[in-house]
Amino acid sequence: MNASIKDYITVTLNYWVFTFTDGALRIIVLLHFYKEGFSPFLIALLFLSYEFAGVFTNLIGGWLSTNYGIKRMLGVGLVIQSLGLVCLSVVNTAWGTVIATVWILFCQGLCGVAKDFTKTASKSAIKLTSDKLEGIESKDSRLFRWVAWFTGSKNAMKGIGFLGGGLLLTVFGFQNSLWLMVFLIVLIFMYTMAQLPEMFGKKKASKTIKSFFSKNKVVNNLALIRIFLFGARDVWFVVALPVFLYSSGWTFIQVSGLMAFWTIFYGFIQAVAPKIIPETESRVIGKRLRNWMFGLCVIPAILYFIVVSEMPLSKVYVIFGLFLFALLFAINSSLQSFLIVEYSSKDKTAEDIGFYYSANAIGRFVGTLLSGYLFQLGGFSYALFGSALMLIIGWIVSLRFNLEEFLTSKNCE
Numbered sequence: 195m196n197a198s199i200k201d202y203i204t205v206t207l208n209y210w211v212f213t214f215t216d217g218a219l220r221i222i223v224l225l226h227f228y229k230e231g232f233s234p235f236l237i238a239l240l241f242l243s244y245e246f247a248g249v250f251t252n253l254i255g256g257w258l259s260t261n262y263g264i265k266r267m268l269g270v271g272l273v274i275q276s277l278g279l280v281c282l283s284v285v286n287t288a289w290g291t292v293i294a295t296v297w298i299l300f301c302q303g304l305c306g307v308a309k310d311f312t313k314t315a316s317k318s319a320i321k322l323t324s325d326k327l328e329g330i331e332s333k334d335s336r337l338f339r340w341v342a343w344f345t346g347s348k349n350a351m352k353g354i355g356f357l358g359g360g361l362l363l364t365v366f367g368f369q370n371s372l373w374l375m376v377f378l379i380v381l382i383f384m385y386t387m388a389q390l391p392e393m394f395g396k397k398k399a400s401k402t403i404k405s406f407f408s409k410n411k412v413v414n415n416l417a418l419i420r421i422f423l424f425g426a427r428d429v430w431f432v433v434a435l436p437v438f439l440y441s442s443g444w445t446f447i448q449v450s451g452l453m454a455f456w457t458i459f460y461g462f463i464q465a466v467a468p469k470i471i472p473e474t475e476s477r478v479i480g481k482r483l484r485n486w487m488f489g490l491c492v493i494p495a496i497l498y499f500i501v502v503s504e505m506p507l508s509k510v511y512v513i514f515g516l517f518l519f520a521l522l523f524a525i526n527s528s529l530q531s532f533l534i535v536e537y538s539s540k541d542k543t544a545e546d547i548g549f550y551y552s553a554n555a556i557g558r559f560v561g562t563l564l565s566g567y568l569f570q571l572g573g574f575s576y577a578l579f580g581s582a583l584m585l586i587i588g589w590i591v592s593l594r595f596n597l598e599e600f601l602t603s604k605n606c607e
Contacts, residue, residue, distance in 0.1 A: 201319065204389040206344060208268055209316045210351045211382040212275065215375040216309055217355020217457070218362060219279070221450045223298070224436055225360065226368045230287050236295065238433045238566020243299040245562050247306030248555025252548040255314040259548075264315045265390040271312030272383040276376050278304030283372040310555065314548045320344055320535060339468045341532045346465025346524070353457030360450025412537035413546050415594065416530055417553035419487070422588030423530070424554050426494070426581040427523060428561030434569040434577035435516075442509075452513070456520055463524035470525060483529050484592040490522040491589050494581040501575040512574075 220241075228237055259267045282301035287294050320340050362371035431453075439449045463470075471482060497515045500508050534550045561584075568576040 201390060202340070204386060205264075205268070205316050205319045206347065208272075208382055208386045209312065209344070209348055211378060212272065212309070212312050213348050213351045214355040214358060215275065215279070215379060216305070217352035217454075218359030218371070218375060219282075219305060219355075220432075221356045221359035221436075221453065222363050222368065222371055223282075223302070224433070225363060225440070225446050225449065227287075227298070228437060228440060232291075233566075233570065234433050234437045235566040235570045236291075237437070238562055240295065240298050240302060241432060241562045242559065243303035244306035244309075245555055245559035247303045248310040249552050249559065251307045251310040252314055252550075252552040252555060255311040255548050257548065258311075259315045259318055263392070264319050265387070265392065267311050267315040268386055268390070269383060271308045271315065272379050272386070273308075274304055274311065275308035276379050276383075278302070278308060279372045279376050279379075283369045310551065314551060317341075317344070317531075317535065317547050317551075341535050342467045342528050343465050345528060345531050346461045346463070346467070348461065349464055349524075350458045350461030353454040353459075353461060355454075356450050356457055357447075357454030360447045360454075364446050413534065413550055415591070416534050416537075417550050418591050419483075419588050420530060420550065420553045421557035421560070422584045422591065423487075423523075423526060424557035425561035425564070426490075426557075426584035426588065427519075428558050429564045429568065429580045429584065430494070430516075430574070430577040431565070432558075432562045433565040434574050437569060438574045456516060459517060460520040460524045463521050464528045464531075467525055467528035471529070483526070483533070484589065486522060486526050486529065487585070487589040487592045490519070490526055491582060491585040493519045493522065494578045494585065498575055498578040498582060501573075501578060 223240060224237055227240065228234075232240070255267060258270075278301050281304065282298065285294055285297050285301070289297070359371070362374065366374065436449050436453060439452065440446075444452075493515055497512055497519075500511050500515070505511070534547060537546075564580050565577055568580050
């Protein structure tokens with residue numbers, strides 16, 4: 195087997211296992227502590243340290259991956275994730291709400307650091323392995339296909355993690371579920387360390403703060419759109435939807451099952467995005483982005499009016515609409531994921547991707563906070579309204595794109 199393909203498979207397997215534990219942890223924390231009496235807004239606060247960690251960890255993780263190599267950062271991510279799960283397993287609500295909340299925030303922060311170290315290193319590895327291959331397939335075509343498959347399969351695995359988290363919580367309880375995930379992480383850690391080359395992905399990193407934050411217009415514009423795109427998803431998905439369903443009488447497994455199938459469907463669409471959008475030239479994909487963004491804006495706006503009007507079978511329409519949201523959201527995410535990898539600087543791929551996913555973390559941080567706040571303020575309809583508003587802003591930002599400048603910045607590297 196070609197060495198680049200072997201490395202790509204190893205990184206993908208590593209990220210799959212990590213993402214499974216990440217998805218399972220989210221649903222376990224959410225459902226367990228809601229059952230323990232935490233309010234929707236307080237549950238949202240439990241995820242803030244997880245999301246906030248990503249703002250800085252992505253930047254640092256990109257630099258560290260460039261300076262010390264992708265293999266080492268994948269290992270560091272797995273170790274920190276294990277530490278976070280072990281620490282979380284000892285939490286007890288008998289400590290009191292304040293102490294328990296602070297401890298959970300600390301543990302969630304560790305897991306947030308682990309996730310973003312792993313994500314930045316993994317996505318940097320895609321361009322590294324793809325660029326080393328030669329063949330009849332164009333580099334743009336291969337890169338779009340590899341990014342789409344990697345991102346899509348990762349999100350499908352996160353959906354399986356949601357379902358697995360609900361099952362683990364139901365069968366084994368809170369503490370034992372976390373220990374089982376630690377065991378799984380230890381296994382993939384040993385496999386990854388044995389398979390990847392020692393200095394895999396090591397490059398010359400930025401030496402000054404100025405050069406570290408100096409990014410081209412592609413990265414800046416895509417990062418700004420990413421804030422609103424993922425904020426618009428998480429504002430209804432993270433807290434509002436599961437609490438809305440659970441408070442309506444759904445069980446742990448039913449709630450986690452719906453979230454799992456939504457995420458798996460979303461991941462599947464991401465994986466097949468190159469077939470939905472066969473053009474792989476970056477110029478064409480860039481032009482398509484604003485159109486797909488506009489289509490996505492419409493869905494939460496329609497769902498908002500459906501929920502507010504309390505029309506018959508409104509919950510059925512909402513669930514159908516959320517899957518339609520997943521379809522368009524997945525295509526938007528795939529287009530952006532391809533463009534950021536395509537336009538990242540050759541010598542600083544990890545740093546550019548880290549900068550981009552810092553913006554992603556800002557969007558998720560804001561979306562998570564608003565998810566609990568808006569739901570507690572006015573229910574699920576308020577969360578949908580917030581989603582529509584954020585997407586409209588993101589679409590307006592996409593109109594600022596100057597694609598000719600994008601191409602010029604790429605050709606000048």
